[in-house]
Each structure stands twice: as C-alpha cells, then as structure tokens.
Amino acid sequence: MSVRPAPGTPKPGLAVVGATGAVGAVMLRILSQHADVWGEIRLVASPRSAGRKLAVRGEECEVVALTEDVFDGIGVALFLVPAEVSARWAPVAVAKGAAVVDSSAAFRADPDVPLAVPEINPHAVRLRPRGIVASPHDTTLTLLPAVGALHAEFGLCDLVVSSYQAASGAGRDAVGALRAQLSLVAGTELGVAPGDVRRAVGEGLGPFDAPLALNVVPWTGAAPLGGGWSSDELALRSETRKILGLPGLRVAATCVRVPVLTGHSLAVHARFEREVTVERAHEILATSPGVVLCDDPEAGDFPTPADVVGTDPTWVGRVRRAPDDPTALDLFLCGDNLRKGAALNSAQIAEMIAAEPRG
Amino acid sequence: MSVRPAPGTPKPGLAVVGATGAVGAVMLRILSQHADVWGEIRLVASPRSAGRKLAVRGEECEVVALTEDVFDGIGVALFLVPAEVSARWAPVAVAKGAAVVDSSAAFRADPDVPLAVPEINPHAVRLRPRGIVASPHDTTLTLLPAVGALHAEFGLCDLVVSSYQAASGAGRDAVGALRAQLSLVAGTELGVAPGDVRRAVGEGLGPFDAPLALNVVPWTGAAPLGGGWSSDELALRSETRKILGLPGLRVAATCVRVPVLTGHSLAVHARFEREVTVERAHEILATSPGVVLCDDPEAGDFPTPADVVGTDPTWVGRVRRAPDDPTALDLFLCGDNLRKGAALNSAQIAEMIAAEPRG
Known part of the structure; x- marks a missing residue:
C-alpha cells in the first residue's frame, strides 16, 4: 500500500507512547527501517523512564514523560502501553489534534473505533469518529x-x-520468567514425574x-x-x-x-x-x-x-x-x-494516516 | 474392569517383547504395581540387549533374545517394538499359541485385528480372528x-x-535430543532472531x-x-x-x-x-x-x-x-x-485376556 504523503506536504510529527517497552523497542527498529514519512519523532514513556536515550532513525532521542504537552504539534500518536494507560491518555492526544493508533485492548470493542489490519480492511482506517484506530490482539x-x-x-x-x-x-517479564525456568530444568532429569517441574520452578512462575x-x-x-x-x-x-x-x-x-x-x-x-x-x-x-x-x-x-x-x-x-x-x-x-502481532501493524496504520491528504 | 482369573485357573505366562525400550521400562513398572495376574514373566529384546537384568515384580529377571522359542508356554505376548518387528514376530507368537497385544501400527488398520481402548470398546478384545489385538497410537x-x-x-x-x-x-533418542537442545539454548539470548535456534542446534535435530x-x-x-x-x-x-x-x-x-x-x-x-x-x-x-x-x-x-x-x-x-x-x-x-498412551493400555488389554475363561 502507498504510504507516501502528497508532494509538498510537511511531514507529520509522531509520538511513540510506551517507547521503552518490549513492543516499543521493536517499533523503534521498524521506524528506522521503513520509509521515513515522519517529521519529529517524540519518544514518550512513564516518568521513571524519562531522560533515557534511545536510538531511532540513526539518532539518539531522549525519552520524555507522558504529559498533556507531549502531544503538541503531533499528527499521529502511537500508543504501545497497557489498556488502562491508553484509556486515559488516548482521548487527551485526540483533543490535542493527534490521530491515535492504539495497540491495547482499550478501544477494540468500541463500535466508534475501527479495528484495522491494513492488508485486510484498509478502508476502516479513514473512518474514525473518535479519532482513534485500534490494532488487534496479537493472536x-x-x-x-x-x-x-x-x-x-x-x-x-x-x-x-x-x-x-x-x-x-x-x-517482557514473561520472557525473563521463561528463561529463568529453562535454566532451572535444562540439563536435569526433571519433567518425567508428576509435578517435578512445578517444584523446581517454585515461586518462579512469572x-x-x-x-x-x-x-x-x-x-x-x-x-x-x-x-x-x-x-x-x-x-x-x-x-x-x-x-x-x-x-x-x-x-x-x-x-x-x-x-x-x-x-x-x-x-x-x-x-x-x-x-x-x-x-x-x-x-x-x-x-x-x-x-x-x-x-x-x-x-x-x-x-x-x-x-x-x-x-x-x-x-x-x-x-x-x-x-x-x-x-x-x-x-x-x-x-x-511483537512485529506484525503488535508494532508492525500499528506502524502500518500510522503510515496510512500519514499518507492521507490533509488541509 | 475385572481382571481376575477364574478361581483355580493357573496364571498364564506373559512375554514382554521390547522390554528394554522406553515403553518397556514403563511396562515393567506397571506390571510391578498392578494386581499380579501372571505366571512367568519373560522379558524379551533384541540380541544386543540379551543378558541384561531388569527388575519386575520386585525380582531381577534376565532379558532373553527374541527367537521362536521365547513364546513356548506363553499365554499372552505383549509387543512393544517397532511395527516391522511386530509384523514379523506377532504371527510367530500366535502360531505358538499366545494371544498377542501389539502396541505398534503394524495391525491397527487390519479389519481382522480389533483396536481396543478397554474403557471404551472392551467387547472388541474378545473378537480376534488373527489372535492379535492392537493398541492405538498415543494421540x-x-x-x-x-x-x-x-x-x-x-x-x-x-x-x-x-x-x-x-x-x-x-x-528415547528424541528425549535425548530435546535435552541436548535445551542445554544449548538455556541461559542464552537465542530464540529472538530468525534461525538462531536452528544454528545453535546445528546437527542436533535428532x-x-x-x-x-x-x-x-x-x-x-x-x-x-x-x-x-x-x-x-x-x-x-x-x-x-x-x-x-x-x-x-x-x-x-x-x-x-x-x-x-x-x-x-x-x-x-x-x-x-x-x-x-x-x-x-x-x-x-x-x-x-x-x-x-x-x-x-x-x-x-x-x-x-x-x-x-x-x-x-x-x-x-x-x-x-x-x-x-x-x-x-x-x-x-x-x-x-508412555503410560495410557502406550504401556498402560496394552497392559489393560493383556489383563482382560488373562481374565478370560479358558479351557
């Protein structure tokens, strides 16, 4: 699908909310690999991650804390955060004039929020009465x-x-828990008697x-x-x-x-x-x-x-x-x-919005 | 289901063909745990395993090599071996007067061989025109x-x-291959880039x-x-x-x-x-x-x-x-x-045959 903006149009700004999470990390790689359709890219996360520096498009970029102001001058806001964070902050971004692409479950069932897979229902992206497009669950x-x-x-x-x-x-914690569990059972005779894996893992269920x-x-x-x-x-x-x-x-x-x-x-x-x-x-x-x-x-x-x-x-x-x-x-x-199942689909939707005629 | 022989009947002899394999090992544990309906238990395997001693019913028992003679005086022969071994040797056991319970695929599709799950179709066990009852695939x-x-x-x-x-x-080789593969990847960062697990495992696919x-x-x-x-x-x-x-x-x-x-x-x-x-x-x-x-x-x-x-x-x-x-x-x-999926179901069928009235 074409994601080129009309010639002469200024490139829209992009906010990546949840830039420091597992899906956020994949998103920064995708943004660095895809055709560059964005003006400023603003990396946003919780206050405890603010100040961290992450690479996107080959440049270091400082993470800023999520506040109302981060959506100033932003054309598209990508939300890669838990549903409760999206539910609270997506309407704030919309009120500031941004189109929101949300990867959480917060809006997927809302009849006024399209749920889009660009290869399958690209037409759905343009009809967004609440200013929000949702990306489906990874399965x-x-x-x-x-x-x-x-x-x-x-x-x-x-x-x-x-x-x-x-x-x-x-x-991300789940990946760490599986790695830790594998280290406990690899090289052992565990796994052939009832409950022995459960005992070895103990409190490490994650x-x-x-x-x-x-x-x-x-x-x-x-x-x-x-x-x-x-x-x-x-x-x-x-x-x-x-x-x-x-x-x-x-x-x-x-x-x-x-x-x-x-x-x-x-x-x-x-x-x-x-x-x-x-x-x-x-x-x-x-x-x-x-x-x-x-x-x-x-x-x-x-x-x-x-x-x-x-x-x-x-x-x-x-x-x-x-x-x-x-x-x-x-x-x-x-x-x-983490790619098509989360970051890539959201990026594709955002790029479709960036390519829409504006004015 | 009842597996007691009629009072006064001598207990039939049992041959366990494939006693040294993975399913054989489980079978010996089952025979040691279940009500003892058997006379002699004869452990049979390939010539390279002959002479090994294995415990069954609390006693050491020497493994003998598979020949025509091992079926002399045997009432039931349990075959826990690959299909090609069953195909060759099950008719030999039947000719010697034994009822055969075969856990391989050799006879499962044969219309003259019943395929039995004792909880579901126990009646099928008694109708065995070829003298053979098959136990189904583990799935x-x-x-x-x-x-x-x-x-x-x-x-x-x-x-x-x-x-x-x-x-x-x-x-059994498959279990060893999985254990070896787990040792190669546990504690590493492998598994998040395309093909890195395949490269780590190399020739160890098993x-x-x-x-x-x-x-x-x-x-x-x-x-x-x-x-x-x-x-x-x-x-x-x-x-x-x-x-x-x-x-x-x-x-x-x-x-x-x-x-x-x-x-x-x-x-x-x-x-x-x-x-x-x-x-x-x-x-x-x-x-x-x-x-x-x-x-x-x-x-x-x-x-x-x-x-x-x-x-x-x-x-x-x-x-x-x-x-x-x-x-x-x-x-x-x-x-x-390995239990209900193989050894246990075959043992249950054998015990039903042991309990049949004879004469």
Whole structure:
C-alpha cells in the first residue's frame, strides 16, 4: 500500500507512547527501517523512564514523560502501553489534534473505533469518529492476513483455532520468567514425574498460571469472562468478526501458551461457503500481501516460530483440504507477535494516516 | 474392569517383547504395581540387549533374545517394538499359541485385528480372528477415554483436534535430543532472531524435522501420505473411527510436536448430534473410567503435561460449550503418552485376556 504523503506536504510529527517497552523497542527498529514519512519523532514513556536515550532513525532521542504537552504539534500518536494507560491518555492526544493508533485492548470493542489490519480492511482506517484506530490482539493478527485472504475468495463460515502462543505475548517479564525456568530444568532429569517441574520452578512462575518450561499452559489472557472462556479466546472471536465484517461468524478458540520466546503459531480449521482446493488456496496465499507460503512438508518446509521470529509476514504452511469436508481447509500459521502481532501493524496504520491528504 | 482369573485357573505366562525400550521400562513398572495376574514373566529384546537384568515384580529377571522359542508356554505376548518387528514376530507368537497385544501400527488398520481402548470398546478384545489385538497410537489414546464417554451420551459427528505432542512420543533418542537442545539454548539470548535456534542446534535435530527447543514443530509421524497429511493425523482419524465404530466420522487433525519431555495434550473441538451442556459434560467426565476432570480455571485448575506425567488417566479441563454452536464442546486433554498412551493400555488389554475363561 502507498504510504507516501502528497508532494509538498510537511511531514507529520509522531509520538511513540510506551517507547521503552518490549513492543516499543521493536517499533523503534521498524521506524528506522521503513520509509521515513515522519517529521519529529517524540519518544514518550512513564516518568521513571524519562531522560533515557534511545536510538531511532540513526539518532539518539531522549525519552520524555507522558504529559498533556507531549502531544503538541503531533499528527499521529502511537500508543504501545497497557489498556488502562491508553484509556486515559488516548482521548487527551485526540483533543490535542493527534490521530491515535492504539495497540491495547482499550478501544477494540468500541463500535466508534475501527479495528484495522491494513492488508485486510484498509478502508476502516479513514473512518474514525473518535479519532482513534485500534490494532488487534496479537493472536488475531497472526490469523487475519491469511484467513482474511481466503475469506475474500471462498466466504468464511466457521473457524476452529488452537494457539501455540509465545511467552513474549505476556510481556517482557514473561520472557525473563521463561528463561529463568529453562535454566532451572535444562540439563536435569526433571519433567518425567508428576509435578517435578512445578517444584523446581517454585515461586518462579512469572505471569503464567503454571510452569512454562517443559510444559504447555492452556490458559492465556485475563480471568474467565463466562462459560469458561479466556479473554484471549473471546477476543479472537470478536475481533475476527469485526475486522471481516462478519457479525455471525462462528469461532471457537483454545489459547495455549508454549515455551517459545517470540513467535505465535495457530492451527486453524476454516470452513467456507464454497468448495475449496489446496491448489487455489496456495495461489491465494502465495500472492496475498503480508503472507508467505511455506508448504512442502516432504521437503521439510513448514513454518516454525524459531524460523520466522524477527520477520514481518505471517507464514503459512500445512495447507490441507479437510478429508471429510470439501469446504474446509486446515492450516498452520506462524508470525512474530511483537512485529506484525503488535508494532508492525500499528506502524502500518500510522503510515496510512500519514499518507492521507490533509488541509 | 475385572481382571481376575477364574478361581483355580493357573496364571498364564506373559512375554514382554521390547522390554528394554522406553515403553518397556514403563511396562515393567506397571506390571510391578498392578494386581499380579501372571505366571512367568519373560522379558524379551533384541540380541544386543540379551543378558541384561531388569527388575519386575520386585525380582531381577534376565532379558532373553527374541527367537521362536521365547513364546513356548506363553499365554499372552505383549509387543512393544517397532511395527516391522511386530509384523514379523506377532504371527510367530500366535502360531505358538499366545494371544498377542501389539502396541505398534503394524495391525491397527487390519479389519481382522480389533483396536481396543478397554474403557471404551472392551467387547472388541474378545473378537480376534488373527489372535492379535492392537493398541492405538498415543494421540488416539489421549483422545478416546474422554471423547468416547461424551460420544456415548451425545453422539459424535465431527472432531477438530490440534495436538501438543511430547518428545518421548518419538522414542528415547528424541528425549535425548530435546535435552541436548535445551542445554544449548538455556541461559542464552537465542530464540529472538530468525534461525538462531536452528544454528545453535546445528546437527542436533535428532528425529525432529526442525529444532524443538524454544520452538514447536508442525509435523509428527512419517512422510506425507497424500493431501499433505502426516501419518499421525490420518491415524487419529482412522483409529478413532474404528474404535468408536463410526466409519463416517469427520476428523481433521493437526499434529504438532512441542518441547515437553513426556505428556501429550490435545485441544479438541467436538460436535455432536444432540445439544450439549457443560454441566452434563462435567458429570459424564467426572464419572468415566480412566478420566479425571480438572476444570476450574478461575482457581488455576486445568491439566498441563508437566503436572500429569507419570499418572494413568486422561485429564480433562477447559470444558466449554462452543459460543456459536449448542451442539459443540471445546476441551483440553492431557495424558502420559508412555503410560495410557502406550504401556498402560496394552497392559489393560493383556489383563482382560488373562481374565478370560479358558479351557
């Protein structure tokens, strides 16, 4: 998609709120790598991080504390902070004249806030009655580029998704907790008797509800919201419906944390209105923006999180037509939850806003 | 189920073929823990393991090399060996008068060989025209006790399964390979740039098609059998159909290896003929043999492989009714792939045969 501003237009200023976090660090790398569409870039964080210097576009830039004044003269404000911070400060940025791109859950369900994946629903970005565009949850972003492209061809009815989510989806502390747990169990005989990993990890669970080293944990996100579903599972359903404009889409997800540092994976069973073929699905996936097809298991070609971490696209492999249903496809998707899953999608939305005609 | 022989009957002899393997080791522990229904127990392995001494029922027992003679006077022969060894030697044992319980894939698809899960289809064990009963694949055994019980109540139509399979499902070398890989990456910064885990692991992939430490590998089992499906994925379908007597059951599976030593997990979406409720599903699962219900996520109660390894049952948690389909349940299952997933199920079948009236 084009992100060039109209010739002669001054470049808008960008505020990066949450510049010192895990997603913020990835955002600064992305801003340094992408075409430079920004005037001033202002790095913003909590008062305890103010004064730190971070590199962006090859220059040292001092982090400033979040106050009302940081949005003066800013065209676009990127919010890479927890939902409660976004909920409080995004309206402040809008009141100062900035367009807000928010990566938290604060506004995703708001009917007056579009939820955008630029490859799938770019038109949504321009309609923002509250001045805010939300970026989806990282699991939704792993799913949508590929499944949205298949929907455009075949018409999606039904999704069953199982996730293999990396520790970094739960924040920087979660990565540290997994590393510490791995150091405790690597090189030991632990992991073959009930509870021995749990005893070794002791108080070192970090943000997880069970040990993650040598284990998988079938719970991600916040406390149950009813019916036994986790917040991540319900978010995958509501966000996919909103982005695809399919309020009646059937979605059942089971979200599971796995001992991977960064890189979410999804096993997807997708049923469509029309009959599918692997050949046509391959053609669509091979030519869709933001998607890379990697599907030749006989040659050992399928995506894995360790191989795709640090890359931008969603990688798709294991494309199969369901053996008992000619309208269903089974797929395996991998994507970097800190890049497309968070920072990259927000950057893409911000660049689309920067390219809008102004005046 | 009753496994007591009729009073006064002499106890049958048992041959354990493959006593020195990973599943054999678990079998010897099970035989030492279960009610002693056996006369002589003869431990059998390849010639290079002959002469080793292993403990069973509290006594040292010398391993003998596999020859025709080891089946003399044996009532039941347990085969815990690769399929090609079973294919060659099981008919030899039958010709010598033994009933064979085979844990390999050699006979699972044979219409004259029953495929048995004692909690689900115990009647199948007695009908064995070839003298052989097969025990299912470990993923099927993780699935069946819970899903078979729900089928009996609600009538199963449709299964979508994603697996989280442990390294030991690929054999003892696989466990060593995962341990070695973990030692290489624990305590490092590896795992956050594309391919760095792969470079660190180098030639140490073991039997896996990609690094398993800090990764998940969406391929288990043998080479593709057509349509891009792995042998494990197709086995889950054909074995579930055979055990439940549902030749038209729709099954779509994605099998994935995860960095867990022992303990398979499955995320299951099951659609039934009749409407389901979580309450009724809980009642069924709480009272089904071989199943333990562990489902209170608000209290942090859900099964994980590290917590259930070394135990006999299939553990079930995360029981939810699909939000958009009153006939579908979503579940998360965990079981020890070396116990119920292999040795225990074979032992249970053998004990049923030992309890049959003879004469």
